[in-house]
Amino acid sequence: MMKEIYITDYNCVTPLGFDxxxxxxxxxxxxxxxxxxxxxxNHEAFFVSKIDSEKLExxxxxxxxxxxxxxxxxMFLLSLKPLVERHSISDETAFxxxxxxxxxxxxxxxxxxxxxxxxxxxxxxxxxxxxFKTKPIVISxxxxxxxxxxxxxxxxxxxxxFKDAFVVAGDEISEFVISGFNSFQAIGxxxxxxxxxxxxxxxxxxxxxxxxxxxxxxxxxxxxxxVLGDSAIxxxxxxxxxxxxxxxxxxxxQNAMKEAKVSSEQIDFISAHGTATLYNDEMEAIxxxxxxxxxxxxxxxxxxxxxxxxxxGLLESIISMESALHNILIPSKNFEEMGVSQDLNIIKENQSxxxxxxxKTASGFGGCNAAIVLEKC
Numbered sequence: 611m612m613k614e615i616y617i618t619d620y621n622c623v624t625p626l627g628f629d630x631x632x633x634x635x636x637x638x639x640x641x642x643x644x645x646x647x648x649x650x651x652n653h654e655a656f657f658v659s660k661i662d663s664e665k666l667e668x669x670x671x672x673x674x675x676x677x678x679x680x681x682x683x684x685m686f687l688l689s690l691k692p693l694v695e696r697h698s699i700s701d702e703t704a705f706x707x708x709x710x711x712x713x714x715x716x717x718x719x720x721x722x723x724x725x726x727x728x729x730x731x732x733x734x735x736x737x738x739x740x741x742f743k744t745k746p747i748v749i750s751x752x753x754x755x756x757x758x759x760x761x762x763x764x765x766x767x768x769x770x771x772f773k774d775a776f777v778v779a780g781d782e783i784s785e786f787v788i789s790g791f792n793s794f795q796a797i798g799x800x801x802x803x804x805x806x807x808x809x810x811x812x813x814x815x816x817x818x819x820x821x822x823x824x825x826x827x828x829x830x831x832x833x834x835x836x837v838l839g840d841s842a843i844x845x846x847x848x849x850x851x852x853x854x855x856x857x858x859x860x861x862x863x864q865n866a867m868k869e870a871k872v873s874s875e876q877i878d879f880i881s882a883h884g885t886a887t888l889y890n891d892e893m894e895a896i897x898x899x900x901x902x903x904x905x906x907x908x909x910x911x912x913x914x915x916x917x918x919x920x921x922x923g924l925l926e927s928i929i930s931m932e933s934a935l936h937n938i939l940i941p942s943k944n945f946e947e948m949g950v951s952q953d954l955n956i957i958k959e960n961q962s963x964x965x966x967x968x969x970k971t972a973s974g975f976g977g978c979n980a981a982i983v984l985e986k987c
Contacts, residue, residue: 615764616987618831619696619822620928623689623780624915625659625815628669634932637940638960642914644801644813649788656792657801659815659916660783661685677739680713680726682782682818686736689818690778694740697774697822704772705742707733708749708759708779710920715784736778744772749920753883753974754842755779756819756923760982761840763823773825779924780818787814787919794850796887804884804910804942805891805956807949812885815916819925834987835931838967839870842980850975852889856897858979859971863901867969870983874902877983878965879939881930883972884910885917890973895950904953907963913943923972923980934965934986 621629625643626636643659663681670684673691686707712732716724725731733746747766749759756779763775781787791797791814798811827834843865845858853859867873880903882894898904911926918925933939941957948954968984 613768613825615767615823615825615837616827617821617823617835617837617931618827618833619693620820620931621689621692622817622819622925622928623661623685624817624925625661626914628688630928630932637914637929640943642801642943643815644913644916649783650785656788656797657813658783659813661816680716682713682780683735685782685818686778686780687739689780689820690740690776693776693820693822699740699742700773701743702773703742704744704747704763704766704775705733705737706747706749706759706763706775706777707736708755708777708920708924710750710752710755710781711784711787714786715782718785751974751978752976753917753919753922754972754978754980755920756925757927757970757972757980757982758842759924760821760823760837760927761842761980764837764840767823767825775823776820777823777924778818778820779921781919781921782816783814798886801944802886802912803944804886804912805948805950805954806945807947809886809891809949812887812912813916815918817915817918817921817925819921819928821924821928833931833935836985836987837982838872838985839866839868839983840981841865841869842978845977845979847977852893852973853977854893856893856900858977859894859897859973860900862979862981863897863969863971866981866983872967872983877903877906877967877969878963879930879933879968880906880908881926881968881970882908882910884912884942886912892950893973895952895954898954899952905955907939907955907957909940909942909957923970927970927984930968930970931984934968937962937964939963
């Protein structure tokens with residue numbers, strides 16, 4: 611019999627707050643981090659969700675040593691520090707970093723490749739700071755990285771490679787990423803509206819999130835969620851375009867639910883990817899209908915946080931677990947009128963609900979798709 615795997619602690623650093631409590635309070639009040647920001651010189655402002663750099667610096671200086679760290683590294687360290695203080699690190703503890711672009715901002719105005727731009731070096735720097743004894747693991751698979759990091763932790767602990775794991779995920783707003791998404795006209799000209807008829811593109815965001823995952827939870831854990839099932843499928847559809855049939859996401863959800871031994875009727879809530887692009891939202895709607903999940907309450911957090919790339923999957927998993935703990939479903943911000951061809955049960959307002967089984971999904975460039983099923987214990 612396979613070991614049962616639990617998430618027993620988590621934290622996040624976002625434009626809505628530097629801990630889970632402040633984020634949850636902001637979400638209940640319907641606040642969003644998305645606003646106009648000037649990212650590229652000689653270019654108009656973009657709607658993005660961006661952490662206030664002065665507040666970040668102030669919080670970092672208050673809580674951590676003033677060493678030589680990049681802005682993104684400071685976000686990672688602030689997110690991870692409370693977890694490391696509450697849980698011990700042993701020779702059997704994994705350190706898993708999820709990021710899409712890491713310290714890509716270091717490339718600006720450089721003629722040579724800075725060492726810090728390598729994801730392995732970034733992971734090692736963070737691991738060394740906290741004294742991890744095992745070699746860091748990097749998950750960088752586009753926008754499914756955050757969900758896959760949970761899966762990798764689960765599977766490695768079940769395989770006996772580790773006893774427990776700290777997972778940290780993050781990306782920051784950079785000129786590189788903004789330019790890339792802008793080049794194929796995917797960025798929205800207003801705050802994003804996942805699944806809405808008038809949606810016209812994504813807002814990018816930045817955040818870091820962290821979780822402690824273990825097979826041996828202590829008796830005094832404040833929270834405990836079982837990672838029941840996981841799956842990641844690549845549909846090899848297109849370098850940036852989602853599958854029109856939803857094959858990869860459908861198979862990921864199907865596999866995760868099969869491992870979890872949970873039926874469509876048992877899923878209480880879906881934390882979906884919902885980027886607010888025409889093709890992604892339509893693909894998700896098709897995949898969820900194929901799994902007979904069209905009546906399950908569903909939201910996208912992109913209207914609050916923007917698309918945080920490698921952080922999004924873990925951050926949104928954390929918020930979904932908070933929803934389950936408080937028995938409150940958070941609305942899919944900016945949604946008004948259905949803009950996909952298949953039925954979905956989009957959450958429109960804060961509402962009470964008994965939440966036991968959560969389905970979290972993600973999809974990304976290169977045809978990647980991932981899903982996990984969580985159970986509130």
